[in-house]
Amino acid sequence: MEPKVMRAMLLEKQREPLKLAAVPIPEPSEGQVLLRVSTCGVCRTDLHILDGDLAEPKLPLILGHQVVGTVAGLEAGVSRFSLGQRIGVPWLGYTDSTCRYCLRGQENLCDNLKCTGYTLDGGFAEYAVADERFCFPLPPVYTDIEVAPLLCAGLIGYRTYRMAGEHVERLGIYGFGAAGHIIAQLANFEGKRVFAFTRPGDVETQSFARHLGAYWAGGSDESPPELPDAALVLAPVGALMVTALKAVAKGGVVVSGGIHMTDIPSFPYHLLWEERTIRSVANLTRQDGEEFLKIAPQVPVRTAVTSYRLEDANLALEDLRSGKLDGAAVLTI
Ligand SMILES: [Zn+2]
Ligand SMILES: [Zn+2]
Numbered sequence: 001m002e003p004k005v006m007r008a009m010l011l012e013k014q015r016e017p018l019k020l021a022a023v024p025i026p027e028p029s030e031g032q033v034l035l036r037v038s039t040c041g042v043c044r045t046d047l048h049i050l051d052g053d054l055a056e057p058k059l060p061l062i063l064g065h066q067v068v069g070t071v072a073g074l075e076a077g078v079s080r081f082s083l084g085q086r087i088g089v090p091w092l093g094y095t096d097s098t099c100r101y102c103l104r105g106q107e108n109l110c111d112n113l114k115c116t117g118y119t120l121d122g123g124f125a126e127y128a129v130a131d132e133r134f135c136f137p138l139p140p141v142y143t144d145i146e147v148a149p150l151l152c153a154g155l156i157g158y159r160t161y162r163m164a165g166e167h168v169e170r171l172g173i174y175g176f177g178a179a180g181h182i183i184a185q186l187a188n189f190e191g192k193r194v195f196a197f198t199r200p201g202d203v204e205t206q207s208f209a210r211h212l213g214a215y216w217a218g219g220s221d222e223s224p225p226e227l228p229d230a231a232l233v234l235a236p237v238g239a240l241m242v243t244a245l246k247a248v249a250k251g252g253v254v255v256s257g258g259i260h261m262t263d264i265p266s267f268p269y270h271l272l273w274e275e276r277t278i279r280s281v282a283n284l285t286r287q288d289g290e291e292f293l294k295i296a297p298q299v300p301v302r303t304a305v306t307s308y309r310l311e312d313a314n315l316a317l318e319d320l321r322s323g324k325l326d327g328a329a330v331l332t333i
Contacts, residue, residue: 008125034073040123041066067123175235
């Protein structure tokens with residue numbers, strides 16, 4: 001007999017800890033696969049959903065949008081994957097393919113977007129279902145634990161990095177966590193000089209950044225020896241947008257990679273003068289995913305991971321909140 005119920009960490013109400021529960025194993029509908037989840041990355045966005053910074057999640061909800069597992073069931077219409085194949089499920093869980101954004105190649109802005117672990121159930125559970133069109137085959141060189149953070153920290157980090165533009169020689173990274181440590185390696189590989197900015201005084205993360213090839217690492221209150229051409233803000237702190245704007249060279253762009261941040265303080269126009277830009281990045285496209293998962297093993301991007309058991313998901317979230325982690329948190333299921 002196949003099991004009918006599974007263990008999952010359930011979000012029943014925002015601002016309350018997740019609860020371990022036994023829930024029915026989801027059944028795939030047309031075009032969907034059923035995954036036996038093996039690992040799932042923990043992302044700052046999970047904290048934003050938990051804390052109520054992001055409104056109106058599906059409730060009760062299974063969080064987690066960096067889902068790694070093997071195909072355990074297929075519904076009619078599934079043609080890309082076979083039983084037993086290892087695949088990954090990212091944040092982008094569904095688009096309608098027909099709205100004006102989808103039609104012009106910006107499916108990340110789809111009017112009817114559904115997101116894994118937010119408006120769809122995610123991977124903090126033994127099983128998950130996903131629309132096969134949005135799943136990715138995963139590079140075989142990575143273990144299930146290593147590959148999980150590539151699915152959001154990697155993919156959305158990659159989109160953020162690409163938004164910095166092609167002509168960037170010196171790249172500032174504010175917030176050197178899961179996404180920062182992945183993107184620094186890619187930027188290095190592409191011949192860019194990385195300037196890593198951490199919380200003031202966080203010498204441990206600064207040495208971690210240098211170890212991963214950063215040209216310079218220091219506190220966000222310090223001035224680097226050269227002005228970055230672009231800066232990625234990967235911490236949810238609005239004031240860093242202004243700090244980064246002050247630091248970038250003429251024509252520089254400051255890109256926020258997160259889905260939520262604290263308010264951005266007002267700033268004098270001269271900081272934006274000389275064609276500086278501030279912008280955000282929302283979600284990802286499938287093309288971002290395909291490009292990044294192709295280039296990551298070539299670098300090769302290595303992920304620093306702290307793993308937790310499924311039932312310790314609350315602990316993983318708290319460690320992420322307090323900044324205790326170098327790299328990424330991953331649940332093993
Ligand atoms: Zn994420
Ligand atoms: Zn659409």
